[in-house]
Amino acid sequence: MELLVVKKRQNYIAMFFILVALLSYGAMEVTGFEPAQALIAIPQAIVWSLSNFYPTMASIKNLPAILIKLHETVFLAIVATTTGGICAMAFALLSTKGVPVFTVMCRLIASFFRNIPDTVWAIVLLLSFGQNVISGYIALFFATFGFLTRAFVETIEEVGANSIEALEASGATYGQIVFQAIIPSCITQVVSWLLFMIETNIRSSTLVGMLTGTGIGNLFNIYYKFFDYHSASLVVIMIVIVILIIEAASNHVRRMIL
Amino acid sequence: MAFLECIDITKEYANTIALKKISFSVNKGEMVAIIGPSGAGKSTLLRCINRMIVPTAGDVIFDGVNFNTLNSAQLREQRRKIGMIFQHYNLVNRLSVVENVLHGRLGYKTTFEGIFGRYAEGEKEEAFKILARLGLEEQAYRRCDELSGGQKQRVGIARALIQEPKLMLCDEPIASLDPSSAKIIMDYLWDINKSIGITCFVNLHQVDVALKYADRIIGIRKGEVIYDGPPCALKKETIHQIYDSKTGELIMD
Amino acid sequence: MENVFDATVQPISLMSSWPKLMKKDKKGKIIVHSTDAKQNVVNYTLVFLAILTVYGIATFDYKKIFMSKAITDTIQNFAIMLTEPMAVHFTYAEAFGQLLMTLSLAFLTTVMGSIIALFFGLLAAKNLTNKKTSNFIKGGVAIIRAIPTVLWVLIFAASAGLGSVAAIIGLSFHGIGYLIKSYSESFEEMDEGIIEALKASGANWWQIVFQAVLPSSITCILAWTFMRFEINFTNAVAMGAAAGAGGIGYELFMAGNYYYNIREIGLITYMVLGFAIILEIFSNRLKAHIK
Numbered sequence: 073m074e075l076l077v078v079k080k081r082q083n084y085i086a087m088f089f090i091l092v093a094l095l096s097y098g099a100m101e102v103t104g105f106e107p108a109q110a111l112i113a114i115p116q117a118i119v120w121s122l123s124n125f126y127p128t129m130a131s132i133k134n135l136p137a138i139l140i141k142l143h144e145t146v147f148l149a150i151v152a153t154t155t156g157g158i159c160a161m162a163f164a165l166l167s168t169k170g171v172p173v174f175t176v177m178c179r180l181i182a183s184f185f186r187n188i189p190d191t192v193w194a195i196v197l198l199l200s201f202g203q204n205v206i207s208g209y210i211a212l213f214f215a216t217f218g219f220l221t222r223a224f225v226e227t228i229e230e231v232g233a234n235s236i237e238a239l240e241a242s243g244a245t246y247g248q249i250v251f252q253a254i255i256p257s258c259i260t261q262v263v264s265w266l267l268f269m270i271e272t273n274i275r276s277s278t279l280v281g282m283l284t285g286t287g288i289g290n291l292f293n294i295y296y297k298f299f300d301y302h303s304a305s306l307v308v309i310m311i312v313i314v315i316l317i318i319e320a321a322s323n324h325v326r327r328m329i330l
Numbered sequence: 331m332a333f334l335e336c337i338d339i340t341k342e343y344a345n346t347i348a349l350k351k352i353s354f355s356v357n358k359g360e361m362v363a364i365i366g367p368s369g370a371g372k373s374t375l376l377r378c379i380n381r382m383i384v385p386t387a388g389d390v391i392f393d394g395v396n397f398n399t400l401n402s403a404q405l406r407e408q409r410r411k412i413g414m415i416f417q418h419y420n421l422v423n424r425l426s427v428v429e430n431v432l433h434g435r436l437g438y439k440t441t442f443e444g445i446f447g448r449y450a451e452g453e454k455e456e457a458f459k460i461l462a463r464l465g466l467e468e469q470a471y472r473r474c475d476e477l478s479g480g481q482k483q484r485v486g487i488a489r490a491l492i493q494e495p496k497l498m499l500c501d502e503p504i505a506s507l508d509p510s511s512a513k514i515i516m517d518y519l520w521d522i523n524k525s526i527g528i529t530c531f532v533n534l535h536q537v538d539v540a541l542k543y544a545d546r547i548i549g550i551r552k553g554e555v556i557y558d559g560p561p562c563a564l565k566k567e568t569i570h571q572i573y574d575s576k577t578g579e580l581i582m583d
Numbered sequence: 584m585e586n587v588f589d590a591t592v593q594p595i596s597l598m599s600s601w602p603k604l605m606k607k608d609k610k611g612k613i614i615v616h617s618t619d620a621k622q623n624v625v626n627y628t629l630v631f632l633a634i635l636t637v638y639g640i641a642t643f644d645y646k647k648i649f650m651s652k653a654i655t656d657t658i659q660n661f662a663i664m665l666t667e668p669m670a671v672h673f674t675y676a677e678a679f680g681q682l683l684m685t686l687s688l689a690f691l692t693t694v695m696g697s698i699i700a701l702f703f704g705l706l707a708a709k710n711l712t713n714k715k716t717s718n719f720i721k722g723g724v725a726i727i728r729a730i731p732t733v734l735w736v737l738i739f740a741a742s743a744g745l746g747s748v749a750a751i752i753g754l755s756f757h758g759i760g761y762l763i764k765s766y767s768e769s770f771e772e773m774d775e776g777i778i779e780a781l782k783a784s785g786a787n788w789w790q791i792v793f794q795a796v797l798p799s800s801i802t803c804i805l806a807w808t809f810m811r812f813e814i815n816f817t818n819a820v821a822m823g824a825a826a827g828a829g830g831i832g833y834e835l836f837m838a839g840n841y842y843y844n845i846r847e848i849g850l851i852t853y854m855v856l857g858f859a860i861i862l863e864i865f866s867n868r869l870k871a872h873i874k
Binding site: 092096098106109110113116119121144147148150183186187191192195196199200201202204209260263267278282289296308312315316319 | 741
Binding site: 234235237238239240241242243244245247248250251252253256257259260 | 409410413414418420429437444
């Protein structure tokens with residue numbers, strides 16, 4: 073009997089792997105991807121990078137321009153995160169209030185914004201706002217808002233549910249519950265989410281910048297298109313440094329508060 | 331008229347019936363223990379009394395008010411007369427002990443005062459007095475997550491008491507506690523019931539605790555009342571009927 | 584308010600110390616809140632973020648832009664986009680073909696990424712290797728993750744030419760970094776006792792991995808992998824648009840930047856949104872099942 077169960081389980085696992093293999097084969101047919109090529113491409117890329125993709129003395133003179141654009145991109149990420157976070161918090165509170173209509177509405181809206189990629193927002197906004205930092209800001213704001221609403225709802229339900237029940241039972245109003253129970257118990261997680269979102273948004277804002285013609289993303293694109301790989305590599309190095317610094321800082325804060 | 335009257339309370343969920351037409355009435359100052367196996371509907375019944383769960387059918391009449399007729403503001407006003415304590419204490423862990431106690435006053439405050447935590451000096455003194463009474467005055471400024479389980483439950487009792495309640499609903503108050511903390515908590519509840527005269531409603535897992543402390547026992551199984559009477563009249567057979575067990579299967583046998 | 588405890592049996596002398604324990608502020612009011620170091624760090628962080636936000640808003644280069652016109656235009660665009668989706672420069676069949684292309688890119692990236700990440704994830708888990716190896720891999724992952732996906736794709740495109748190879752390898756990097764981190768964390772959450780018991784019975788490293796570690800964390804790994812599939816799908820759309828890596832994202836880019844056709848953008852948006860929601864529902868089911 074037990075042997076049979078084990079065998080059945082093994083069958084499932086085997087079926088799962090066969091399914092994945094078949095789907096992978098189909099996907100390779102569709103995309104024209106060949107694993108052998110990929111194996112060659114990696115050492116090729118390493119050789120190419122070592123011979124082309126490094127900063128030179130000549131490219132260092134572009135550093136001030138890079139830093140200015142990087143500054144814009146970093147602050148774009150921060151502003152989009154904080155403002156998106158405030159709206160997400162309002163929606164999350166409305167959604168956990170216990171009124172079914174609000175809950176359904178808030179979740180639908182959040183799901184809509186979360187599932188439309190920031191790429192789409194960037195392209196649509198580019199049409200009316202043009203090559204402006206605002207296009208990128210709104211695109212990041214929407215994506216941040218959608219993502220954080222879900223994160224905050226989950227945090228409130230996980231951390232706050234018990235104390236919400238207790239205060240409700242003692243006759244407190246929802247406004248009182250928000251400020252006396254939900255915010256005090258969730259604030260550290262909320263800060264942690266905000267820091268995480270800033271890191272993610274710096275990377276996203278590079279992409280969005282490329283699409284909307286602003287910030288460090290656009291600068292990289294220009295160097296790249298004019299085959300100035302030395303300056304482009306300097307951009308990559310600066311982005312890595314900034315992200316590692318921000319990651320280290322937010323990990324430090326997280327360790328202190330959690 | 332009885333102090334608290336529950337008439338034909340029924341609660342149905344999508345595919346299960348949690349409570350089937352439960353009726354009983356309670357007099358002022360009684361200490362009532364509700365016993366029954368897990369999933370019998372004890373917690374649901376307790377929450378139907380203060381409408382934390384809205385029953386599918388039936389009436390709750392408390393202190394002469396039928397809860398079915400109330401709007402949300404009126405319901406809040408009634409709820410502040412009912413203290414509630416929980417198995418998992420349900421405190422705001424990141425706030426101080428005394429802040430958690432003062433949360434019991436929110437029902438008396440305007441929304442604005444409550445949001446900014448503006449309590450009267452008299453209320454704060456009362457909070458300290460209650461904490462002292464429960465032996466927690468030294469811990470008043472500590473954060474709740476630094477306390478032991480028994481201490482947290484005492485904070486929960488203090489938060490309920492500062493409401494000046496007429497009725498206390500206690501949902502498994504000792505289920506997460508070690509035996510000595512459990513005894514302390516039950517002694518406090520007994521004291522509150524006997525010396526202040528607050529009517530207490532306690533959900534309990536342990537039959538022996540119920541027999542020792544309660545004036546009256548309600549035994550429920552699968553959403554139905556099996557026994558309702560004084561502890562001394564509760565026969566062993568009835569207990570087995572409540573827990574769906576045979577002689578020799580329960581530890582108390 | 585009346586004193587709750589007037590009628591208590593407890594002698595009052597026992598509680599005589601409470602008035603002395605009350606802290607008072609300068610105005611003589613009783614303090615109830617106690618601030619601790621953690622709370623302060625949270626507050627400082629929030630204030631700091633607020634300052635950065637204000638500074639950011641104040642220093643952006645807004646150029647010359649007619650806000651009211653841009654906003655009304657955007658709203659009009661959204662309305663057209665969402666109410667009149669239509670295919671113009673491609674047929675519906677072609678659009679689905681492109682969606683399939685994007686989906687295939689995401690799928691291959693996920694499969695390849697998870698195989699590689701599984702290996703490195705085992706090496707990065709603190710309870711399965713020594714601290715040096717673990718820290719070395721985790722440090723490498725941090726650097727890989729710091730470079731945005733689009734830059735990885737473009738770097739590969741420069742050497743290998745723009746195509747599915749560059750797209751998939753470029754997309755994989757981030758995914759591998761993400762999966763190594765999450766896999767190794769799920770391995771580290773494992774009960775230390777199980778590994779100890781197997782070690783005590785003389786099992787070697789591979790036996791421990793296949794008999795204890797993988798079976799007990801397989802559900803977590805599946806959940807993480809599927810979550811990555813969701814992200815890879817979005818990324819594949821983005822790479823099509825930003826790096827010309829093909830698929831539905833490229834059509835989106837063409838519709839937006841060359842044809843200025845808002846109806847076509849609408850159609851593509853609905854297709855991407857529909858698929859993303861299907862994936863999300865699937866992944867939520869999987870998560871609920873695992874919990």
